[in-house]
Amino acid sequence: MRARDLAEQFPVVHLDTPAMDASRLLVERTLPGLVVVDHDGLPLVILPGSQVLRFALPEYIEEDRTLAAVYSESDADAFCQELRGRTVEELMPSRQFLPKKPADRPIVGPDANLMEVAAVMAEQHSPVVAVVDAGEIIGVITVHRLLGAALPQ
Amino acid sequence: MRALGATVLAAGETANGDEQTAGTAVVVLAVAIFVGAYVFIATEWVHRVAAALGGAAFMVVIGATDAEAAFFSEETGVDWQVIFLLLGMMIIVSVVKQTGVFDYLAIWAAKKARGRPYAILAMLCTITAVASALLDNVTTVLLVAPVTLLVCDRIGVRPEGFLIAEVLASNIGGTATLIGDPPNIIIASRADLSFNDFLINLAPFVVVAFVVFLVLARWLFRRSFTYHPERVRAVMTMDERRAIRDPVLLRRSMVVLGLVMVGFVLHSALHLEPSIIALLGAGLLVVVSRTSSAEYLEEVEWPTLVFFMGLFIMVGALVNVGVIGALGEAAVDAVGDNYFRAATGLLFGSAALSGIVDNIPYVASMAPLVSDLVEAGGGAPGAEALWWALALGADLGGNATAIGASANVVVLGIAARNGYPISFWHFTRYGLVVTAVTVLLAWPYLFLRYYAFG
Numbered sequence: 001m002r003a004r005d006l007a008e009q010f011p012v013v014h015l016d017t018p019a020m021d022a023s024r025l026l027v028e029r030t031l032p033g034l035v036v037v038d039h040d041g042l043p044l045v046i047l048p049g050s051q052v053l054r055f056a057l058p059e060y061i062e063e064d065r066t067l068a069a070v071y072s073e074s075d076a077d078a079f080c081q082e083l084r085g086r087t088v089e090e091l092m093p094s095r096q097f098l099p100k101k102p103a104d105r106p107i108v109g110p111d112a113n114l115m116e117v118a119a120v121m122a123e124q125h126s127p128v129v130a131v132v133d134a135g136e137i138i139g140v141i142t143v144h145r146l147l148g149a150a151l152p153q
Numbered sequence: 154m155r156a157l158g159a160t161v162l163a164a165g166e167t168a169n170g171d172e173q174t175a176g177t178a179v180v181v182l183a184v185a186i187f188v189g190a191y192v193f194i195a196t197e198w199v200h201r202v203a204a205a206l207g208g209a210a211f212m213v214v215i216g217a218t219d220a221e222a223a224f225f226s227e228e229t230g231v232d233w234q235v236i237f238l239l240l241g242m243m244i245i246v247s248v249v250k251q252t253g254v255f256d257y258l259a260i261w262a263a264k265k266a267r268g269r270p271y272a273i274l275a276m277l278c279t280i281t282a283v284a285s286a287l288l289d290n291v292t293t294v295l296l297v298a299p300v301t302l303l304v305c306d307r308i309g310v311r312p313e314g315f316l317i318a319e320v321l322a323s324n325i326g327g328t329a330t331l332i333g334d335p336p337n338i339i340i341a342s343r344a345d346l347s348f349n350d351f352l353i354n355l356a357p358f359v360v361v362a363f364v365v366f367l368v369l370a371r372w373l374f375r376r377s378f379t380y381h382p383e384r385v386r387a388v389m390t391m392d393e394r395r396a397i398r399d400p401v402l403l404r405r406s407m408v409v410l411g412l413v414m415v416g417f418v419l420h421s422a423l424h425l426e427p428s429i430i431a432l433l434g435a436g437l438l439v440v441v442s443r444t445s446s447a448e449y450l451e452e453v454e455w456p457t458l459v460f461f462m463g464l465f466i467m468v469g470a471l472v473n474v475g476v477i478g479a480l481g482e483a484a485v486d487a488v489g490d491n492y493f494r495a496a497t498g499l500l501f502g503s504a505a506l507s508g509i510v511d512n513i514p515y516v517a518s519m520a521p522l523v524s525d526l527v528e529a530g531g532g533a534p535g536a537e538a539l540w541w542a543l544a545l546g547a548d549l550g551g552n553a554t555a556i557g558a559s560a561n562v563v564v565l566g567i568a569a570r571n572g573y574p575i576s577f578w579h580f581t582r583y584g585l586v587v588t589a590v591t592v593l594l595a596w597p598y599l600f601l602r603y604y605a606f607g
Contacts, residue, residue: 058302058303058306058571059302059570059571059572060298060299060300060302060303060306060571061299061303063298063299063567063570064256064296064299064300066253066256066396066398067256067299067300067303067396069392069395069396069398070256070260070303070391070392070393070395070396071391072390072391072392074390075387075390075391
């Protein structure tokens, strides 16, 4: 089986997509992560759901996790307010962690076999990879879909 | 090379006598290495650990020091008292940090202040200053900065002023005790001064300076004090007790910390060095806290400890080849018996230099010099007080610029990560004012206490 056989339609988000809209997309479509594309429309990075949570939390909570406990229940419920007015670009890992060369992107070619797809996912800690053919996304493969195809019946 | 080293060391051994026979080439090379390493440390062209170790290595290569002088000599080698005192306190801090006691205190204070910004700033600065007197400054600000950001977020004010004020408070508070600031640890070991000597001679001044600082802060950070009555609820609904995740650990840590403080106060009577007290306390805390080695070693800054070692070897090499001895003689001649003038120079000179270079290498290099001066004074109280001039100048001078003390650099890093970048000049604007005021206060203090009635 090849990557193109598994690729399915999947929404992508842009750097200027509001963070709130992108997060809603995760919930409504029960996606494992967001495919963020750059200005050329090529997938730049996958933001797993847990990463989106990280950016909803204030940085000081990450530095001192004990602080999360002192919020009142209602204030804690409202933690996603932090996403308001921010864009996907602001949720991205800092520049040094972004892919510098094409090989570091969460991308496979249409002819990649399942092991190649798995290797990219595992290496990039990414629950999703995009299948790109001649500069165009033809679909994505989620970890569920890959495992579903690869696990012995 | 070995032969050269042996000759120089033989010369070094007599360097304390009347004759100065170390080879001129070695002396010149040693000074060049020292200055070079200093430039690298000050400009950060090379990481400070690499600069100190590289300098130490070159000192060995030119024969200015050797294993015997570097590792086993009190005058020319690594000051293990300093290293192990720091190590012990870092282990204690690693455990205390896990108790959440700082988060508890800070939120308790914010609630007591009913969300009023200046009252919160004053209380947070007081907590920081007291904690800095008992623990390492860097750790204290690391513990208090995140909860400060939280509180500022809740009351709807920008946190930059709060964070800057806390660093300034930390450097002032750390001046009060032997263990409060690394320069004091070095001075205590070199001068053989006790914990109580620091408490008696520096703490009273620090209390006054801190109160003055709090009044000054009302004006300095006035733009940070916008009061939002509607935000008070967000502060009052926080539950500080939930910051204490393990009450048993907290109780045990506080008991051990208390014992360590008692040990410090009694260390002269007990005939135990502060480093031993700290290590015993650390050991006891490790046993009673049942934490894993990764946890109790978390706050141990190995690079800092290695930096100290390299620094001591470099400065020791200068002592070894007789440079420090010659400078000391020159200083003794220049000072004569006018110790007040020397104290004045030391106070203001140290404050100015500590603002520009890290005060740790500065004090490590100055301590042997001041030691010569104090010894030449033969126990005169005015001579002994030179140590306090050095400590006050170096500790308070650390506030002057954004790079004056390690705590300053650390807080600027936290602020930037949280989206509130503080520039060098932004910090320095406030730091210079506070340094000028506190050092100008220290001058009459030194005069009245040690010289006016002498």
